[in-house]
Amino acid sequence: MPDVVTASTPYLKPLPEISDLNRPFWEALARHQFALPRCDECGDYNWVPYPACRSCLSERQTWTPVSGDATVFSFTVVHRGPGAFDADVPYVLTLGQLVEQPRACNVLAVLEGVDPGDVRIGMPIRIGYVDIPDEGVTMYRWVPR
Ligand SMILES: [Zn+2]
DSSP: OSSSEEOOOOOSSSOOOOTTTTTTHHHHHHOEEEEEEEEEETTBBOOOOOOTTTOOSOOEEEEEEEEEEEEEOOOOOOSOOGGGGGGGSSEEEEEEEEEOOOOOEEEEEEEEEOGGGGTTTTOOEEEEEEEGGTOOOOEEEEOOO
């Protein structure tokens, strides 16, 4: 499973709403880098982006690249997808727990490249990237590690 793929066109799934709060995330994704807000006070990573750290409420956070390596924390197999996602069923919606610590940080995405019946809790995965040239945006997914 390649780390980077190009989406087929036309791209019919929802696109991100890019704001001042999350723009650094999407800019990093376009460079095929996974970056999260990291608290300057306690060092915890925070996902999804929020104006304050979820651990200590500090408003001082710095966008920090992470490895993108994770393990499957939880997952569900989707058999009836909404809208354009229905063409992909069955697919595995996965909560991946990043290897970065100290506090566990979970990221939700579709896991590709694994038969739904073979997915297991604790299985090693990593972030993969989906370029969407027509929309000028890059999305992310989980792939086996
Ligand atoms: Zn903090």
